[in-house]
Amino acid sequence: MDGGIPLNWVLALSAILFSLGALGVLIKRNIIVMFMSIELMLNAANIALVAFSRAHGNLDGQIVVFFTMTLAAAEVAIGLAIIVALFRIKRTIDVDQATLLKW
């Protein structure tokens, strides 16, 4: 990439951060930390979008990242409200206890 940072370095960073986010969702049972891991995965995807946007010389990728941030804000607000509602009913944030739809 124009003598600066190589594209594959940025993509490798994105891949590692995404994998760590996936690991967090898989090994944690605390729903808040799982939610933070999802945010980490969103950010990893955003890094890849910005890197490709730069490599292509095209601004559309940055616009997509802009919308991702907007939607992440909405998603976090709704998700945390669901967690609060779940905590009111179950008094726990352990995901294995969220079995209200199971019968």
Next chain:
Amino acid sequence: MLLKWIFLLVALGAILGAIGMLASSNPVHSALFLVWTLFCVAAVYLLLGAELLAIAQIVVYAGAIMVLFLFIIMLLNLRRDEFGLDPMPNQWTWGLLFTALLAIVFVSVAGTLAALRFSGDPLTLASISDLARLLFTKYLLAFEIASLILLIAMVGVIVLAKRPKEGA
């Protein structure tokens, strides 16, 4: 050359922050580690020439979203036993195995892409006005829909978090 070293340093900081988030058992520490990682991601955006996104990252992610997380963690005021039990048997084994596979696939894909040659000139300095022009012409409809989604989320959060009426 200097840029490469700065990038490596920032990338290392982001990865260490992510590992710290997973390693700490206290959710408040996890949230603070994630704030650090998000700041490092903002620095990556700066290095890639996306100034507006770097600022939005700090204001929206590291500012608003993480404050919301910390607020909820402190609002729930969890005791130690409410964090959940120990992981299920083999949860760590399978989680690590799956993640290792995922990482191998992603990193190998990232390695192959380096050989590709992209059409067009790489962006050197994308001015904020170019971004704004695109946002308010080509993506105007998406922009309006995004504002609608934020409104819906706001109303939805109030409905979800409101205490149910007595006897209802």
